[in-house]
Amino acid sequence: MSRQLGVLAMYLPGRKLEELSFFRKLCVSGRKLGLEVLVFTPDDVNEDGTRIQAMTYDPEKGSWVRRSCGFPPLIYDRCRYHGVENYRKLTRFRSRYAKLRYLSRKLANKWTVHQALAEHDEILPHLPATVRYHSVKDVEDLLKSHGVIYMKPKSGTGGRGIVRLQRLQGGDAVLLQGRDPGRRIIPVQKLAVRHLPSKLAGWKLEEKYIIQQGIPLTLKDGRVHDFRMLVQKDGEGQWQVTGCAGRIGPRRSVTSNLHGGGTAIPMETLLKNRFGSEEKVASIKKKAYSLGLLVVEHLEKRFGMQCEVGIDLAVDPKGGVWLLEVNPKPSREVFSRIGQRETYRQAVARPMEFAAWLYKQKISGVTR
Ligand SMILES: Nc1ncnc2c1ncn2[C@@H]1O[C@H](COP(=O)(O)OP(=O)(O)O)[C@@H](O)[C@H]1O
Ligand SMILES: [Mg+2]
Secondary structure (H helix, E strand, O other): EEEEEEOOOEEEEEOEEOHHHHHHHHHHHHHHOEEEEEEEEEHHHOOOOOOOEEEEEEOOOOEEEEEEEEOOOEEEEEOOOOOOOHHHHHHHHHHHOOEEEOOOOOOHHHHHHHHHHHHHOHHHOOOOEEOOOOOHHHHHHHHHHOEEEEEOOOOOOOOOOOOEEEOOOOOEEEEEEEEOOOOOOEEEEEEEHHHHHHOOOOOOHHHHHEEEEOOOOOOOEEEEEEEEEEEEEEEOOOOOEEEEEEEEOOOOOOOOOHHHOOOOEEEHHHHHHHOOOOHHHHHHHHHHHHHHHHHHHHHHHHHHOOEEEEEEEEEEEOOEEEEEEEOOOOOOHHHHHOOOOOHHHHHHHHHHHHHHHHOOOOOOHHHO
16 A cells, blocks of 8 residues: 555553544544555654654554554644643654645634634624633623623633633622633632632633633533534545534533533434424524534635534524634544444544545645
């Protein structure tokens, strides 16, 4: 096999790879398309920087095999943030081997992405009001126009360091609850707004935080919810919504992320429970799908080629669709959790199909 796709990963403590079973599926799926999938990390580059020790899963042997090879010309980057040291290693790798092509170019942080999306007239109405945190005054101002706000780190993931503030009558005090930077639940508590900076001392609010209009997402049983949509390029280089699923946060949580204990539920089931009518459900779904496609197309214009994006969406009590966040390195387990096996299979196969398509287009012209 001559066509190679590198999967760029990162060793966690104990030389473990975070998504090994996903990588195995990528190897199997890629092979069917004539792609040799080679999993490697920046630590697997040899001393003179010309070869790598890659791993590939051999379905016939039923095991992983290591082999030494040159750099694959096309890379699927799956490195998530795991501390500054790992991050530096990855940045060094990217700049040292700048000639490699990536299925997705780098996306910016939540604030820069928000600003880029706000440029688009049809996307703007779906963005919750968002500002950067400069001082507690910004919190007070946003709370005046929106009774509930979320404070989020620009570069956070998985619901870490997210707090929700709810204005109490009189205006000086709020109910605060959320997750600390280690993702532990902060139980609901009353607080004077002016004490917020001391309450969250050490969180580097000025440097790291945005604040955002809260969308009412509490279900009848008190838990919060939202939706995760996966939008991917297909085997013809066209954007498709592969699937969309609901997520319900655990009790006492203001975030619904699966890694923070959330549960997955089919989008239709969740919407049907909330809105009752089939037509309303269909129209919300349609709105959400077209928003997803608009978003990826605009992101691609602003940040360069992308192969897939995970979009966190909220649907308010009237059926309005809001964009909460976009994820450049989305997981797809939400679909296997709800038993949508075909959607999950497609979610794994599409990046491989897109890579194979790029090879057919002679990648040099297309990916640059
Ligand atoms: N503006 C908001 N209104 C209501 N809920 C929100 C809002 N922003 C975030 N959330 C909740 O917090 C979760 C995590 O926020 P998100 O912006 O996706 O950051 P992360 O990168 O940590 O996933 C969301 O999935 C949702 O449950
Ligand atoms: Mg998210």
